[in-house]
Amino acid sequence: MSDGAxxxxxxxxxxxxxxxxxxxxxxxxxxxxxTSGAETGNGVGGTVLVFAAASLTDVMADFEAGFxxxxxxxxxxxxxxGSSSLGEQILEGAPADVFASANETTMxxxxxxxxxxxxxxxxxxxxxxxxxxxxxPGGITGLADFADDxxxxxxxxxxxxxxxxxxxxxxxAGIEPSIDTEEPDVRALSAKVASGELDGGVVYETDILAxxxxxxxxxxxxxxxxxxxxxxxxxxxxxxxxxxxxFVAFVLxxxxxxxxxxxxxxxx
Amino acid sequence: xxxxxSDRRDPGSGSHxxxxxxxxxxxxxxxVLAGLxxxxxxxxxxxxxxxxxxxxxxxxxxxxxxxxxxxxxLVTSLLxxxxxxxxxxxxxxxxxxxxxxxxxxxxxxxxxPMVLPPVVGGAALLFxxxxxxxIGGPLYDATxxxxxxxxxxxxxxxxxxxxxxxxxTVGGALAGLDPGFERAASSLGASPVTVFRxxxxxxxxxxxxxxxxxxxARALGEFGATVTFAGNLQGRTQTLPLAVxxxxxxxxxxxxxxxxxxxxxxMVVLVAMRDRWWVRSx
Numbered sequence: 001m002s003d004g005a006x007x008x009x010x011x012x013x014x015x016x017x018x019x020x021x022x023x024x025x026x027x028x029x030x031x032x033x034x035t036s037g038a039e040t041g042n043g044v045g046g047t048v049l050v051f052a053a054a055s056l057t058d059v060m061a062d063f064e065a066g067f068x069x070x071x072x073x074x075x076x077x078x079x080x081x082g083s084s085s086l087g088e089q090i091l092e093g094a095p096a097d098v099f100a101s102a103n104e105t106t107m108x109x110x111x112x113x114x115x116x117x118x119x120x121x122x123x124x125x126x127x128x129x130x131x132x133x134x135x136x137p138g139g140i141t142g143l144a145d146f147a148d149d150x151x152x153x154x155x156x157x158x159x160x161x162x163x164x165x166x167x168x169x170x171x172x173a174g175i176e177p178s179i180d181t182e183e184p185d186v187r188a189l190s191a192k193v194a195s196g197e198l199d200g201g202v203v204y205e206t207d208i209l210a211x212x213x214x215x216x217x218x219x220x221x222x223x224x225x226x227x228x229x230x231x232x233x234x235x236x237x238x239x240x241x242x243x244x245x246x247f248v249a250f251v252l253x254x255x256x257x258x259x260x261x262x263x264x265x266x267x268x
Numbered sequence: 269x270x271x272x273x274s275d276r277r278d279p280g281s282g283s284h285x286x287x288x289x290x291x292x293x294x295x296x297x298x299x300v301l302a303g304l305x306x307x308x309x310x311x312x313x314x315x316x317x318x319x320x321x322x323x324x325x326x327x328x329x330x331x332x333x334x335x336x337x338x339x340x341x342l343v344t345s346l347l348x349x350x351x352x353x354x355x356x357x358x359x360x361x362x363x364x365x366x367x368x369x370x371x372x373x374x375x376x377x378x379x380x381p382m383v384l385p386p387v388v389g390g391a392a393l394l395f396x397x398x399x400x401x402x403i404g405g406p407l408y409d410a411t412x413x414x415x416x417x418x419x420x421x422x423x424x425x426x427x428x429x430x431x432x433x434x435x436x437t438v439g440g441a442l443a444g445l446d447p448g449f450e451r452a453a454s455s456l457g458a459s460p461v462t463v464f465r466x467x468x469x470x471x472x473x474x475x476x477x478x479x480x481x482x483x484x485a486r487a488l489g490e491f492g493a494t495v496t497f498a499g500n501l502q503g504r505t506q507t508l509p510l511a512v513x514x515x516x517x518x519x520x521x522x523x524x525x526x527x528x529x530x531x532x533x534x535m536v537v538l539v540a541m542r543d544r545w546w547v548r549s550x
Binding site for chain 1: 395414517
C-alpha cells in the first residue's frame with residue numbers, strides 16, 4: 001500500500017507523536033479531576049457539564065461566561081444538540097449535571113424515569129418564526145407558502161421540539177406542508193436557510209435574531225403559533241450536584257434573565 | 269494454514285519438538301493485544317445485539333421508513349461505487365504512473381476525505397455545488413437542476429467520502445506492480461490504452477474489486493456529509509444511517525433494528541469478499 005513518498009515518514013515518529021498526545025491529554029484530564037470537587041470560596045468547584053437544547057447555543061455561551069466570572073475555579077462545559085437526543089444520552093448514563101430542554105415533553109420523560117433531582121423550573125419561552133434568506137427568494141409571506149412544492153422548504157425532524165412545534169403550527173393552520181428536508185436540529189435548519197439552500201424553514205424567533213445578519217424572519221400569525229417553554233433541571237446522576245444547583249440558580253436569577261432578554265427569549 | 273496447536277506426543281523427538289513448538293507458538297503479548305483489538309470491534313456489536321428487539325424485529329424492519337431507507341441506501345451506495353470506479357481507477361493510475369508537478373499535493377487532496385470530518389466535507393460540497401455554490405449556483409440558474417435535497421446529492425456526498433478508499437487500494441496495487449510487463453507490451457507495439465486495458469487492469473483486478481467493496485461499504489455507512497449536503501427526507505434523501513439517527517431520538521427499538529440491518533448487509537458482503545480482500549490485495 002505504501003510507496004516511496006509515503007515511507008519517508010517513519011512509523012516510530014508517528015507512534016511517538018500519538019503517544020505524546022495521549023500522555024498530554026491524559027495529563028490534562030488528571031489535573032481537572034484533582035480540582036473537581038475542590039471547594040472554592042463560593043462552595044462550588046470543579047466542572048459543571050450542561051446539556052442544552054440547540055436553540056440555546058448562544059445564550060448558553062453567555063451563561064457559561066457569567067457563571068464562571070461569578071465562581072472562579074469553576075469550569076462550565078456546554079454540550080448542545082437536539083433536546084430529544086440529549087435526553088436519550090442522559091438516560092443512557094451521560095455524566096451531565098444540568099439539562100436545559102427546549103420542550104416539556106423531553107423533560108417530562110426524564111422526570112418519569114427519575115433522572116432529575118428537583119421538579120424542573122421553566123426559565124424561558126420562545127415562539128416560532130419562518131426564517132428566510134435576506135432576499136427572500138421564495139417570496140414567503142406566511143405558513144401557507146409551506147404547501148408550495150416549487151419552494152425549497154425545511155423543518156426540524158419531528159422528534160426535536162422545533163420540529164414538533166412547527167408541525168403543530170402547520171396543523172393548526174390546516175396546511176399540508178411540502179418539505180424538502182428535515183434537519184436534525186434547529187441550528188442545522190437555520191444554517192441551511194442562511195446559506196440560501198432553502199427558501200424557508202420554521203425555526204424559533206431567537207434563532208432569527210441570532211442569525212440576523214444572514215436571515216430575515218417572517219412572522220407566524222399568533223393563532224397558529226406555539227409557546228415553547230424551556231425547563232431546566234439538576235440531574236440525579238450529576239457528578240457535581242452543588243455546582244449544578246448553583247448554575248440553575250444563576251440561570252433563574254435576575255442576571256440570568258438579563259442574558260435571556262439579550263437573546264430575545266420571552267419570560268415563561 | 270499453519271497448525272498452531274500441533275501437539276503430537278512423540279517421545280522420540282523431545283528436544284526437536286520443543287524447539288519447533290516455541291517457534292510456532294505466537295508470543296503472548298501479541299496475542300493479548302490482538303485479543304483486545306478484536307474486543308474493540310466485537311463488544312459494541314454485542315451491545316447492539318443485547319438491545320435488539322428480536323421478537324419484534326421483522327415488523328420493525330418492514331416499516332415503510334426502513335424499507336424506503338434500505339432501498340435508497342442500496343441504490344445510492346451502488347451508484348457511488350460505480351462513479352468511484354469510473355473516476356477512481358483512472359485517477360489512481362494517474363497518481364501512480366504519471367509524473368507531474370504537484371503530484372504529492374494531488375495525492376494528499378485525494379485522500380483528504382478519509383480524515384476530514386464528513387460534516388466538513390458536506391459543508392464544502394454545499395459551498396461548491398449548492399444552490400448558491402461556486403458551480404451549483406450558475407448550474408441552478410441555467411438549468412434549474414439542484415443537487416442538494418435530491419438523490420443525486422446523496423450519491424455525490426457518498427462518492428466524495430468513499431472514492432478515496434478505492435483510489436488508495438488501487439494505487440497501492442499499481443505501485444507494487446512490476447512495470448516490466450507494461451513496458452514489454454508497449455515495446456511489442458500495444459497502444460497505451462491497450463496496455464492499460466489488457467495488461468494493467470487484469471493485474472490490478474483484485475485490488476479494484478477490494479477497493480470497490482471498501483468504497484461501497486463506506487458509502488453505505490455515510491452520514492455526516494449526506495445530512496449536511498443532501499438533507500434528510502424519507503424516500504428521497506434519508507438513507508439507513510440517517511434513519512437510525514432520526515429513530516434513535518424517538519424509537520430506540522427501530523434504531524437498533526435498522527442498525528442490525530446495516531450490520532447484516534455489510535457483513536454479508538464483506539464475508540463474501542473476504543478472500544479477494546484480505547489475501548490477494550493486502
